[in-house]
Amino acid sequence: MSGVKSSYDVVIVGAGVGGGAMANRLAQAGRKVLVIERGTRLPREADNWSVKAVFHDRKYSTRETWRDRSGAEFTPSTYYYVGGNSKFFGTATLRFREQDFEGMEHEAGRTPAWPIRYADLEPYYAVAEKLMGTHGEQGLDPTEPPRSAPFPHPAIGHEPEIEAFNTKLKAKGLHPFPLPVAIDLHAGGKCIRCRTCDGFACKIGAKNDAEVRLVDPALATGNVDLILETYVHRFLTDPSGRKVTGVEIEQKGERRVISGGVFISSAGAINSAALLLRSANDRHPRGLANSSDLLGRNYMAHNNTAMMAVNPFKKNHVVFQKSLCVNDYYLKNEVRPYPLGNVQGLGKLQGGMLTANMRWVPESLMSWFAERSVDWWIMSEDLPDPNNRVTVDGDGKIRVSYTPNNLKSHGELVSHWTSLMKSLGYPIVITQKMDITVAMHQCGTARFGSDPATSVLDSNCKAWDLDNLYVVDASFLPSSTAVNPSLTIVAQAVKTAEHLLQ
Numbered sequence: 001m002s003g004v005k006s007s008y009d010v011v012i013v014g015a016g017v018g019g020g021a022m023a024n025r026l027a028q029a030g031r032k033v034l035v036i037e038r039g040t041r042l043p044r045e046a047d048n049w050s051v052k053a054v055f056h057d058r059k060y061s062t063r064e065t066w067r068d069r070s071g072a073e074f075t076p077s078t079y080y081y082v083g084g085n086s087k088f089f090g091t092a093t094l095r096f097r098e099q100d101f102e103g104m105e106h107e108a109g110r111t112p113a114w115p116i117r118y119a120d121l122e123p124y125y126a127v128a129e130k131l132m133g134t135h136g137e138q139g140l141d142p143t144e145p146p147r148s149a150p151f152p153h154p155a156i157g158h159e160p161e162i163e164a165f166n167t168k169l170k171a172k173g174l175h176p177f178p179l180p181v182a183i184d185l186h187a188g189g190k191c192i193r194c195r196t197c198d199g200f201a202c203k204i205g206a207k208n209d210a211e212v213r214l215v216d217p218a219l220a221t222g223n224v225d226l227i228l229e230t231y232v233h234r235f236l237t238d239p240s241g242r243k244v245t246g247v248e249i250e251q252k253g254e255r256r257v258i259s260g261g262v263f264i265s266s267a268g269a270i271n272s273a274a275l276l277l278r279s280a281n282d283r284h285p286r287g288l289a290n291s292s293d294l295l296g297r298n299y300m301a302h303n304n305t306a307m308m309a310v311n312p313f314k315k316n317h318v319v320f321q322k323s324l325c326v327n328d329y330y331l332k333n334e335v336r337p338y339p340l341g342n343v344q345g346l347g348k349l350q351g352g353m354l355t356a357n358m359r360w361v362p363e364s365l366m367s368w369f370a371e372r373s374v375d376w377w378i379m380s381e382d383l384p385d386p387n388n389r390v391t392v393d394g395d396g397k398i399r400v401s402y403t404p405n406n407l408k409s410h411g412e413l414v415s416h417w418t419s420l421m422k423s424l425g426y427p428i429v430i431t432q433k434m435d436i437t438v439a440m441h442q443c444g445t446a447r448f449g450s451d452p453a454t455s456v457l458d459s460n461c462k463a464w465d466l467d468n469l470y471v472v473d474a475s476f477l478p479s480s481t482a483v484n485p486s487l488t489i490v491a492q493a494v495k496t497a498e499h500l501l502q
């Protein structure tokens with residue numbers, strides 16, 4: 001392992017959104033940082049935009065399998081690369097709502113209040129939007145929280161098909177608004193506004209993912225070493241158990257320990273939980289940072305449904321469909337006296353994307369539907385439940401025991417949006433609810449809080465049980481909310497980095 005020093009100021013596990021943002025902020029301030037990533041750089045190549053390669057051959061997703069509650073094995077749609085899952089993300093970069101931080105009453109129960117309020121995170125959201133290069137328009141989202149700064153870039157604009165929806169939805173009394181997105185689409189930007197963005201990697205590096213916007217600029221400071229194809233097995237502590245002294249890593253079959261001052265687990269909500277559980281020792285018999293017995297628990301991933309609204313008589317020529325968003329049902333609303341969730345454009349579906357999970361259906365049939373459909377992503381909050389949890393089986397395999405909840409309100413949102421689509425001239429509506437394999441919005445496995453008995457991390461994402469261990473990825477979220485998580489992960493990382501620098 002040439003080029004790797006034996007000790008660093010800060011050691012970060014994982015080069016995704018959380019780890020990338022931490023490395024970026026700490027390196028800019030002159031700290032010597034090591035980032036350890038199990039994956040490689042994702043090659044920029046033609047297959048990045050190939051439906052066959054991405055959806056049928058699953059060329060880029062992990063081959064690893066996890067187990068569900070019953071013990072059945074499944075292959076998760078998760079990605080191990082520099083940039084983590086953001087290499088394939090849909091670039092929706094929304095702030096959470098003020099109410100999300102305060103706890104909300106849902107049909108199936110109440111979400112917990114966060115240890116911080118929206119106002120505490122607002123300045124960091126402004127930095128996060130700049131880091132991610134978000135495009136948006138202020139003042140149209142009815143649930144939009146206050147902002148101290150405008151969006152870094154103007155909204156990308158709707159194509160004619162989506163602009164028509166914008167108008168029709170407004171005529172129905174709704175308040176559609178431009179979905180904030182992180183693509184390099186403005187004067188001088190690299191984005192060519194293509195059809196293969198959401199769920200694909202960008203062949204030309206124009207998607208503002210964690211590799212492009214966070215990790216590479218961190219490396220450019222000269223203060224960061226990044227090692228690839230290196231798996232972190234466990235954290236090691238001193239005899240008191242209060243201090244992490246090193247990480248045990250494996251690269252090409254060779255194991256060694258690297259020491260450092262501060263350690264940050266940014267391996268993603270499922271892998272961070274697994275890593276800390278694997279790090280159990282005499283002082284931490286249930287796993288590191290787990291005196292509360294909450295590590296790995298309260299796993300959430302959203303209730304997600306993809307919808308195709310088909311007008312058999314009208315082709316949809318849209319290229320970049322993920323430009324419109326509706327939050328009229330986010331809080332209690334005219335349809336139901338409780339929150340239902342968020343609706344946003346989905347990257348344009350193509351026939352081959354649909355047949356990847358229905359191989360017996362002719363692709364020509366699905367292409368016929370896809371050419372005539374407008375596609376939506378319908379997302380509702382799932383509630384934290386301690387019995388929904390990540391554990392590590394005796395053979396080292398990850399187990400995700402998850403039973404979805406708050407499904408009534410999700411079903412109501414799907415059925416309301418279905419009726420709306422039919423009333424707007426789209427008589428055929430096809431929906432697919434995402435299952436446990438779609439762990440894209442995984443979160444909650446090391447919630448932050450203000451009481452060590454009811455949380456794993458403090459409000460700076462430091463493990464209550466240790467003096468120098470932080471978890472900075474989607475693990476810290478005490479509630480999943482009903483908007484996409486990555487901007488909030490970046491904002492909290494910026495806040496945690498500032499705390500560390502102080």
Ligand SMILES: Cc1cc2nc3c(=O)[nH]c(=O)nc-3n(C[C@H](O)[C@H](O)[C@H](O)COP(=O)(O)OP(=O)(O)OC[C@H]3O[C@@H](n4cnc5c(N)ncnc54)[C@H](O)[C@@H]3O)c2cc1C
Nearest residue numbers: 014016017018038084085090091092232268473474484486
């Ligand atoms: C198809 C898709 C679409 C999405 N669309 C959106 C969207 O539009 N908007 C949005 O906000 N979010 C979206 N998401 C979700 C978003 O990408 C994630 O919430 C976010 O990337 C999570 O960041 P993270 O830092 O928590 O973890 P990750 O991105 O999972 O990063 C963790 C990193 O740690 C590495 N790692 C894991 N274990 C180890 C180990 N033991 N040793 C070394 N390295 C390790 C992994 O390889 C990975 O690089 C989408 C995700 C997918 C897959």
Ligand code: SF4
Nearest residue numbers: 191194197202206207
């Ligand atoms: S829309 Fe732009 S950022 Fe997205 S994949 Fe295409 S070129 Fe890349």
